[in-house]
Amino acid sequence: MNTTERSKWKKQIGYFRRYWMLYAMLIPGIVYITVFKYVPMYGVSIAFKDYNGFGKIAEAEWVGLKNFRRLFETNAFRRAFYNNIIISLAKLVFGFPAPIILALMIDGIRTKWAKRIVQTSVILPDFVSWVVIYGLMYAIFSPNTGVIRQVASVIGYNGKLPNLLADKETFRAVIVGSHVWKGMGIGTVTYLAAITGIDQQLYDAATIDGAGRWQKTWHITLTGIRGVIITLLIIRIGHIMNAGFSQIFAISNSAVVSVADIIDTYVYRIGLTQGRFSLATAAGLFKSVIGLVLVLFTNWISKKVDPDSGIM
Amino acid sequence: MMKRQRRIVSILLIVVLLCSVSGCSGEQKPSETTAASGTQAPTSAAAKETTQAEKSETTQAGQPETTVAEETVPSWTADDSAEITILVSSDTSPDADNLVLQELEKQTNTKINIITVSGSEYSTKLNTMIAADDVPDVFWSSNINSLDKYLKAGILADMKAVLEAKAPNVIEETKDIIPRIKANENAIYLIPNADRLYPANVVIRTDWLENLNLEMPTDLDSFAKVMHAFTYDDPDGNGIKDTYGYAFEMSGFTGSGKQFINIFGAFGIPKGQKVELEDGTVTAWFKHPNFMKAMTYIRGLIDDGVVEPDFVTIPRMEMFGKFWTGQAGCLEWDATGPANNWYPTRYTEDPPPTLGFATIKGEDGTYGLPEAVDGLGSGWVVSANCKNMEGVARIANFCMSEEGADLLYLGVENVMYRWIDKEKGEVEYLGDYVDTAVHRAAGGYVYSKLFKPSSPADYRTLMPLAREGVQLAWDNTVLEWVYISQASEVRNEYGSDMDGIITEMITEMLLTTEDLQTVYDRYIKEWEETGGSAWEEEMTGFWEEERDLWR
Structure with missing residues (x-):
């Protein structure tokens, strides 16, 4: 070790001794990630074994890619995969811009108390469980007793009403609509926080230069929160294969299963209900690998567009 | 001084964070349990081998098969503190x-x-x-x-x-x-x-029948007419069209659920069970030759508007609620619910409704339920x-x-x-x-x-009307079906996929605007390709072995 290297090491050790408290605070996080995120990955080996839930995983027979082949031979899995992509993309296309738009709209409110009320009320749906939301939707859309039926009766229409919750044509719209409604608020808060961080002087300068409201929104607000938008987009794309298990599990039914069954509901059905753990793990692993590839790909693209963006 | 405080706070924070992490991990359960006292009882897979091995050991040693140890030490665990x-x-x-x-x-x-x-x-x-x-x-x-x-x-x-x-x-x-x-x-x-399990009855509101001057239905035609009258002729006499004939929910329809089980019985179909076709093939109830006729009849009831229309999305308790609150006049459920457990406290009308049970016969007098075994x-x-x-x-x-x-x-x-x-x-x-x-x-x-x-307490304490209903349902368990006592390898592998296809088929047949036969053929083809044909073959083979045991 030469003198330069030695002094570098000394500097590192000195730095570590000086900020040991901060390094020590890393320990719980590292322990957490290791224990709860990396150690359970051992279970992924089930996807390559013939494991039926009994006995030890280590003792189960290795079967290579048999479970993956079996998955792709199954119509139900292929359909779940297709539905997963369609529903996820629809949620991304309609769900991702919604909180940005809402945040811009709320930011435009000048009265402070009104802004607070709107801000708080848009968050509330996020705290309501999907089971309760299904109850609400049933109370609204039921063709026999729902609110829509009551309104129709009041205006003199007593004919047949479509059951939106049991119609293949409309059900995906119900999934995406309710997802946007429930999740929009929490995203809005993130963007509002980012907007608050933009220097007010930029707006003042733009006003002096004669910029209109749209121009300020486009050139200052949206540009100012671009980094946040890209980061959230990458994270969102990483979760693109999570099409919303709890939502679909709570609100789907046998009439719409062909357009609503996703990989997670399929995994639940064959894994926990039927006890076919190897097949379910293979499906879950397949989903995760796609998610990982998409994150890396999006990160690469965003780095190409803007070298300062991206998450790694 | 300030630096010291910061150190103490930091150490405390780290301890709290570590404790919360370890707290989440919970207590690891020992993976192997041992019998606390007595000897380990023989288990299913190992049982026969162990017993055999013990037996041969004693015989080889020239000891009599019943030893002192066998007499005094039980072959089961008996730790009362566990x-x-x-x-x-x-x-x-x-x-x-x-x-x-x-x-x-x-x-x-x-x-x-x-x-x-x-x-x-x-x-x-x-x-x-x-x-x-x-x-x-x-x-x-x-x-x-x-x-x-x-x-x-x-x-x-x-x-x-x-x-x-x-x-x-x-x-x-x-x-x-x-x-x-x-x-x-x-x-x-x-x-x-x-x-003995309680099969489902066709439970009908007799006070509504009286209000409309109708008789208890006895066949498919009169059943459809009563359901129509319950829906359109104001059976509760309140002047508002707020009633339906029949209430059901989808999860009770598919598989061996109770709903429409008596209607399928009128077509000779033991709903939810296996049947033997004329050529000797053993298959599922939905491949019975009369299945399409039964579904057409049920679809006719739905199209006539006499079935409560929320049946796909309605939760089970809400479906019962339609009966309790006087919105539906008929449901298929075992008599112990409507005529005993719910009676009269669940019913919201005053006086509570009066109930009766119908036996519905088909064109050739066929009726009945599959015996629940x-x-x-x-x-x-x-x-x-x-x-x-x-x-x-x-x-x-x-x-x-x-x-x-x-x-x-x-x-x-x-x-x-x-x-x-x-x-x-x-x-x-x-x-x-x-x-x-x-x-x-x-x-x-x-x-x-x-x-x-x-003779469980629930049967011994049934109200007379419920007991009458249960007896009628037991008397009606006359439909023959194929009982096979062997496990199916095909179902273990493809069962959930096969069931899923049939659930979708039945739901679609109740809602579609397409030709019913086309929908049926499409799904049955998929079911057969997904494992249905292999399962039929397997079941037919088993039935050859077991036929004489059960008949």
Whole structure:
């Protein structure tokens, strides 16, 4: 070790001794990630074994890619995969811009108390469980007793009403609509926080230069929160294969299963209900690998567009 | 000074964070349990081998087969200090330490932990517990395929010896059923409930029939006419069109659910069961030659608007609510619900409705229901790791007595209920236990399916009308179907996919604007390709072997 290297090491050790408290605070996080995120990955080996839930995983027979082949031979899995992509993309296309738009709209409110009320009320749906939301939707859309039926009766229409919750044509719209409604608020808060961080002087300068409201929104607000938008987009794309298990599990039914069954509901059905753990793990692993590839790909693209963006 | 404070705060923070991480990890359960006392009982997979090995060892050593050790040391575990975990299916969760459980522990000298989960979650919970190596000591095996899986995995205990020694009630109550269970050859792995199941009745509001001057329907035509009148002729006389004929929900329609089971019976179809076609092929009920006719009839009822239209999305309790609140005049359910358990407290009308039961016959006079033989394919099983099999035997023995059945269904005598006339089955609930919720929170009713005897308290205390309904349904169980006692490899592999296809098919046939036959053909083709044809072949082969056993 030469003198330069030695002094570098000394500097590192000195730095570590000086900020040991901060390094020590890393320990719980590292322990957490290791224990709860990396150690359970051992279970992924089930996807390559013939494991039926009994006995030890280590003792189960290795079967290579048999479970993956079996998955792709199954119509139900292929359909779940297709539905997963369609529903996820629809949620991304309609769900991702919604909180940005809402945040811009709320930011435009000048009265402070009104802004607070709107801000708080848009968050509330996020705290309501999907089971309760299904109850609400049933109370609204039921063709026999729902609110829509009551309104129709009041205006003199007593004919047949479509059951939106049991119609293949409309059900995906119900999934995406309710997802946007429930999740929009929490995203809005993130963007509002980012907007608050933009220097007010930029707006003042733009006003002096004669910029209109749209121009300020486009050139200052949206540009100012671009980094946040890209980061959230990458994270969102990483979760693109999570099409919303709890939502679909709570609100789907046998009439719409062909357009609503996703990989997670399929995994639940064959894994926990039927006890076919190897097949379910293979499906879950397949989903995760796609998610990982998409994150890396999006990160690469965003780095190409803007070298300062991206998450790694 | 400031620096020191910062250090202390930092150390405290780190400790708190580490504690929270370790707190989340929970306590690791030992993966291998050992018998606390006595010898380990033979398990399903290893049982025969072990017994054989022990036998040959003694013979080789030149000892007589019955040794002193065999006479004094029981071949089952008997650690009374060990807690017995029982997984019970129930839609109501009682208090953790309730009166009924305390009394059950007292009567059987055991420590019991009963976990209740709703019926729809039962298999999920059980599979999760098994995968976590936390198999409950006693649990319900719901069908032959599951039982076969547990046996192959060696997680079940052979309870024959301990039941014969300690549970005479169980042996007596199940003596006709146990020999018919294939898995129980020279052993008892499956302990069936001994009661006869209640098949579904066509329950009809007779006060509405009287209001409309109609007779109880007896055939498919008159049934359709009554349903039409219930919907369009204002049976409750309130001048508003707010009633429907028939209420059902989809999950009760598919599979072996109770809804429309009598209607399928009128077409000669044993709904939910296997049938033998004319060419000798054994297949599922939805390939019965009359299936399309039955579905066309049911679809006709829906198209006529006489069926409550929320049937796809309505939760089960809401569906019952349609009947309780006078919005529907007919449903198919076993008589114990509408004419006993719900009567009259659940009904919102004053006076409560009057009810009757119809037997619906088809064109050629065909009618009936498939006999429910739940006990042959399902029952209670005991984990090979159970530390107190003798305690389980005592519990089973007590539950299969009249006293035990009364405790599990009615509660603690003279605290929760008292007999008015035991012979007639008349009881009175006491104090707060009149309220069903309070009664169930104290453990009443909730565990009544546990080791049920042939004359359970729920049957002995039925109201006369409900008893009449149950008897009528039993009398109507005349439809023959194919019972096979062997596990299906094909179903183990493809069962859920096959079932999913049929559930979708039936739902679509009730809603589609397409030609019914086209929809049917499309789904049946998919079902056959997904494993249906292989399953038919397998079942037909099994039936060749078993036909004479059951007829």
